[in-house]
Amino acid sequence: MVMIPVIDFHLFTSSDATDRQTVVQQIYQACHQIGFMYLKNTNISNDLIHQVLKQSKDFFDLPLTVKQQLAWTDEFSNQGYVGFERERLNPNNPGDLKEAFNIGKQKLTDIDVTDKLSSPAKNPHILNFYQACTELANNVLQAIALALKLPEDFFATNHNQQNHTLRLLHYPSLSQPPKLRQVRAGEHSDYGSITLLFQDEVGGLEVRTASGKWIAAAPTPDTIVVNTGDLMERWTNHVFCSTKHRVMIQNDDTLNQSRYSVAFFCHPNDDTEIVCLESCQRDKSPIYPPILAGEYLLSRLQATY
Structure with missing residues (x-):
């Protein structure tokens, strides 16, 4: 049975070359076989994660009229509040039973948004969290590069x-x-390219394995x-999978x-050309x-919208 592996990421950030290589190989196997992994012992403290989840809950508890003042407007900025059932991640299904708030780096200093006291982008915990996620993502991307001989x-x-x-997510209870x-x-x-996901204790996330089974x-x-994600799959010619x-x-x-959950979606620079890596061509074009x-x-x- 395919299992999502748990990887001790502290071993990658240590100075021991053998430990680092062990983690690199574990990450390669996880990205190649299932596209998901759990990382433990990262730079992001449980306290900071709990603070961000609390700030998220406080925001979603606000009246809808207040949240709508910060509404998502278009895919070009991809920022702001996304209402209940507004999004359909599977276009064949009805709207998703969730609401969300998207924050990009530009919105952390955007006076139009941060002037509104209700915006999570104004919260210092959110700013610290964004920076910590960026640091962790870069470290994971370094490990992935080594795994691909880059x-x-x-x-x-x-x-x-x-x-x-950075996406704050709330899946309300169903009456x-x-x-x-x-x-x-x-x-x-x-x-x-990659996503970092922080979950509360309420489950529901499922992953589809290569055999088509949901776990x-x-x-x-x-x-x-x-x-x-998709761009890593394209970069690697399906050596790594976007599950x-x-x-x-x-x-x-x-x-x-x-x-409640928080997702940190990592995207390459807009002008980065995603082209098949030479090391991933092997015997197939x-x-x-x-x-x-x-x-x-x-x-x-x-x-999606």
């Missing part, structure tokens, strides 16, 4: 404009039955979920509980034509 800074350099999106085929987050793959990516104490995942409505006590990272992200966002 210069260690290859991916980090192509992400140095920090075009990342009435959902519509047919309606779930908390429809089946989808992520659009960028739980259950909340695991003191770990962060990391998965590879479909979803958030389901569980038929237990969690039906009456809100679920490139599967995809080259595409600019910014163009790909825009096309996926336009299809």
